[in-house]
Amino acid sequence: MSDKVRIALDAMGGDHGPAVAVAGAELALARHPGSEFLFFGDSALIAPLLDARPKLKSASRLVHTDIAVRMADKPSQALRYGRWKSSMWLAIDAVKKGDADMVVSGGNTGALMAMSKFNLKTLSGIERPAIAALWPTLRGESIVLDVGASIGADAEHLIDLAVMGAATARILFGLQRPTVGLLNIGVEEAKGLEQVREAGRLLREENFPDLDYLGFVEGDDIGRGKVDVVVTEGFAGNIALKAAEGTARQIGEYLKGAMTRSLSARIGYLFARSAFRQLRERMDPRRANGGVFLGLNGIVIKSHGGTDAEGFAAAIELGYGVVQDELLAKIRAALERPGKPRRHTQSQALGQAVGSQVLGSQIVGGAAS
Amino acid sequence: MSDKVRIALDAMGGDHGPAVAVAGAELALARHPGSEFLFFGDSALIAPLLDARPKLKSASRLVHTDIAVRMADKPSQALRYGRWKSSMWLAIDAVKKGDADMVVSGGNTGALMAMSKFNLKTLSGIERPAIAALWPTLRGESIVLDVGASIGADAEHLIDLAVMGAATARILFGLQRPTVGLLNIGVEEAKGLEQVREAGRLLREENFPDLDYLGFVEGDDIGRGKVDVVVTEGFAGNIALKAAEGTARQIGEYLKGAMTRSLSARIGYLFARSAFRQLRERMDPRRANGGVFLGLNGIVIKSHGGTDAEGFAAAIELGYGVVQDELLAKIRAALERPGKPRRHTQSQALGQAVGSQVLGSQIVGGAAS
Numbered sequence: 001m002s003d004k005v006r007i008a009l010d011a012m013g014g015d016h017g018p019a020v021a022v023a024g025a026e027l028a029l030a031r032h033p034g035s036e037f038l039f040f041g042d043s044a045l046i047a048p049l050l051d052a053r054p055k056l057k058s059a060s061r062l063v064h065t066d067i068a069v070r071m072a073d074k075p076s077q078a079l080r081y082g083r084w085k086s087s088m089w090l091a092i093d094a095v096k097k098g099d100a101d102m103v104v105s106g107g108n109t110g111a112l113m114a115m116s117k118f119n120l121k122t123l124s125g126i127e128r129p130a131i132a133a134l135w136p137t138l139r140g141e142s143i144v145l146d147v148g149a150s151i152g153a154d155a156e157h158l159i160d161l162a163v164m165g166a167a168t169a170r171i172l173f174g175l176q177r178p179t180v181g182l183l184n185i186g187v188e189e190a191k192g193l194e195q196v197r198e199a200g201r202l203l204r205e206e207n208f209p210d211l212d213y214l215g216f217v218e219g220d221d222i223g224r225g226k227v228d229v230v231v232t233e234g235f236a237g238n239i240a241l242k243a244a245e246g247t248a249r250q251i252g253e254y255l256k257g258a259m260t261r262s263l264s265a266r267i268g269y270l271f272a273r274s275a276f277r278q279l280r281e282r283m284d285p286r287r288a289n290g291g292v293f294l295g296l297n298g299i300v301i302k303s304h305g306g307t308d309a310e311g312f313a314a315a316i317e318l319g320y321g322v323v324q325d326e327l328l329a330k331i332r333a334a335l336e337r338p339g340k341p342r343r344h345t346q347s348q349a350l351g352q353a354v355g356s357q358v359l360g361s362q363i364v365g366g367a368a369s
Numbered sequence: 370m371s372d373k374v375r376i377a378l379d380a381m382g383g384d385h386g387p388a389v390a391v392a393g394a395e396l397a398l399a400r401h402p403g404s405e406f407l408f409f410g411d412s413a414l415i416a417p418l419l420d421a422r423p424k425l426k427s428a429s430r431l432v433h434t435d436i437a438v439r440m441a442d443k444p445s446q447a448l449r450y451g452r453w454k455s456s457m458w459l460a461i462d463a464v465k466k467g468d469a470d471m472v473v474s475g476g477n478t479g480a481l482m483a484m485s486k487f488n489l490k491t492l493s494g495i496e497r498p499a500i501a502a503l504w505p506t507l508r509g510e511s512i513v514l515d516v517g518a519s520i521g522a523d524a525e526h527l528i529d530l531a532v533m534g535a536a537t538a539r540i541l542f543g544l545q546r547p548t549v550g551l552l553n554i555g556v557e558e559a560k561g562l563e564q565v566r567e568a569g570r571l572l573r574e575e576n577f578p579d580l581d582y583l584g585f586v587e588g589d590d591i592g593r594g595k596v597d598v599v600v601t602e603g604f605a606g607n608i609a610l611k612a613a614e615g616t617a618r619q620i621g622e623y624l625k626g627a628m629t630r631s632l633s634a635r636i637g638y639l640f641a642r643s644a645f646r647q648l649r650e651r652m653d654p655r656r657a658n659g660g661v662f663l664g665l666n667g668i669v670i671k672s673h674g675g676t677d678a679e680g681f682a683a684a685i686e687l688g689y690g691v692v693q694d695e696l697l698a699k700i701r702a703a704l705e706r707p708g709k710p711r712r713h714t715q716s717q718a719l720g721q722a723v724g725s726q727v728l729g730s731q732i733v734g735g736a737a738s
Contacts, residue, residue: 110555138619148554151562185517185607186479193520193604219611223619235562236605238554242588243609247616250507250592255624258644265644272637275627 004034005323007316008100010091011041012068013107014305014312018042020106022049024303024312026056031313032320038100040065040087065090069111071305078111079118088112092119095298102299102319104290106312109302113149113293120298123328125335129295130161130234131302132168133241134318139225143169146234147241147291153233158182158199160335164294165229166211167334171325172318175228177210181217183232183240199231210334219243252280290315292322294331299323373403374692376685377469379460380410381437382476383674383681387411389475391418393672393681395425400682401689407463409434409456434459438480440674447480448487457481461488464667471668471688473659475681478671482518482662489667492697494704498664499530499603500671501537502610503687508594512538515603516610516660522602527551527568529704533663534598535580536703540694541687544597546579550586552601552609568600579703621649659684661691663700668692 011021025037043064050057067086069078094100105112130146145165162180169178184196203213222230259269289311293300303315380390394406408415412433419426436455438447463469474481499515514534531549538547553565572582628638658680662669672684
């Protein structure tokens with residue numbers, strides 16, 4: 001595939017709507033001059049923004065929609081009034097119809113997942129999609145999934161997550177056989193949830209050719225970069241992601257406070273300015289913005305609802321990586337390979353209880369909402 | 370109660386054994402001159418450490434034990450060979466017998482919880498103990514529980530956690546009516562696990578006099594200090610705690626790297642030295658060392674297994690706060706007050722499935738192991 005990637009944008013999603021989506025697309029176009037954009041949303045808001053950017057305008061098409069999914073709506077509500085006609089639905093539909101290679105939205109995560117699942121359908125063999133996040137680590141970046149698509153996971157779903165996460169890591173990080181860990185509490189084989197133990201046993205026994213299963217990892221191993229892919233069900237994954245984001249923000253505040261408290265600290269800050277800039281860039285949550293929805297017949301990227309143009313461009317960038325390397329084809333191949341274990345385990349407690357409730361209120365705030 | 374607090378110490382626990390326990394006790398004694406210490410462990414190792422500290426020695430008694438619980442053992446194993454005779458068991462037993470006001474151990478979390486539960490028993494009305502951690506926030510500190518005593522929680526257990534956490538916050542933070550939030554993903558009332566929603570409904574309806582329930586909080590709200598008490602089941606709580614610890618360590622590494630990379634950064638560092646010292650202190654995980662086991666007939670403090678003397682002293686300090694304010698009496702009173710909802714809810718999916726498995730492998734790595 002060439003640099004000519006066609007991107008459908010739900011311009012009404014996110015806290016700042018079209019302003020961020022259009023400015024983000026402009027940044028993405030500057031980095032990938034062959035891109036084409038399909039904007040969906042209120043043309044009265046979007047057209048003036050495009051008029052002010054002739055270069056972007058000439059690479060874009062604008063489809064007017066009256067309806068936008070609201071950030072606070074439940075997925076079921078959003079589906080009820082937004083199906084067939086909202087900017088979010090139509091942007092997803094562009095991928096379905098083959099008019100776009102991916103869709104990016106900063107909108108309501110639960111609604112985006114519900115609409116994507118409803119319209120694009122899941123890959124054969126996948127019951128529940130997942131949201132994968134890029135997590136900055138001391139060794140580079142890791143993929144953490146699921147960070148909030150659904151709650152609870154049986155052993156089979158955890159294995160699906162491992163396979164999909166590893167396929168994504170192969171593409172995004174250029175690895176032959178990414179290392180994979182199951183998020184758990186305590187590293188001894190005997191600890192933790194029954195279904196996590198069962199998934200660990202299966203991953204060890206099956207010895208997949210495309211992933212290197214290293215065992216359990218704990219919450220503090222994620223930032224260490226102990227494995228390339230961290231697998232967990234969506235409730236714990238979402239809480240881990242947000243706890244880490246919150247801690248980074250908190251330490252940023254401490255640092256700012258410490259560096260302005262005395263004259264000598266302020267002088268020190270001046271000397272170390274470029275070091276601080278570098279640090280700020282490393283800690284910048286916009287760099288890792290964007291969750292990839294995995295397990296669907298199409299590439300859907302969720303951008304953080306509160307991000308700015310730079311963050312939105314990073315989300316598009318993430319999509320670039322997976323589109324150009326044909327993530328879907330690789331995930332499909334990985335799911336179909338003979339090594340994949342059959343669905344022979346009984347549903348475990350947690351998975352059994354909530355596993356079937358992917359739609360409705362069980363789709364949740366996710367990576368970024 | 371006067372400053373005369375009697376502290377039983379499992380001197381064999383933790384990665385560094387008696388060296389850290391004895392040096393930590395010395396620091397604690399300097400801060401609380403009326404303290405008395407009861408050391409349990411290998412006297413061949415402990416006696417020389419006490420001989421070198423005459424002041425501490427004169428405030429201490431040493432009980433020799435041959436057996437120490439190993440860090441990697443399962444709780445059931447530890448109970449099998451360590452009951453009645455290990456340093457951990459005997460230290461807990463000193464609280465049971467009234468010879469000590471609290472016990473502090475840096476040992477195996479699961480074993481410590483299992484032995485504490487077996488020996489001290491749970492408070493009337495409490496089925497499962499919890500581990501509460503102090504979490505540094507932008508507004509001060511919050512209490513987060515459960516951070517790993519057991520996996521899964523039904524609505525009733527979450528309410529028990531709220532009541533016990535609030536009683537602890539009243540004492541440690543001197544608050545009349547601490548604010549309480551339920552950890553969830555997404556803040557809308559409709560999101561998240563069934564049992565979390567049910568607990569939220571009950572907390573809102575019952576309107577407890579001693580706590581102010583503010584609704585759901587997300588992972589990034591913990592570090593913001595949005596509520597005084599964050600309530601969650603132990604799996605997600607443990608992962609949140611460790612993800613935050615890992616992020617703090619990671620940013621510390623970034624900062625160190627940034628400040629040594631260029632000459633001007635190094636000069637800046639010199640000027641800002643005291644600011645960095647302050648920052649390091651705020652980020653110091655030893656400051657928040659120590660998880661309090663709640664719901665037992667006795668005060669049990671878990672110190673981080675890898676901490677040093679300063680961290681161990683902080684864990685003792687934590688116990689001081691709760692012993693002097695008679696935490697147990699207050700929790701008992703809160704549990705017995707008429708406002709407490711009856712156990713009228715059906716066990717929810719997750720709680721039902723794993724709620725009864727508190728012993729054995731379901732007791733896990735916890736705050737600190």
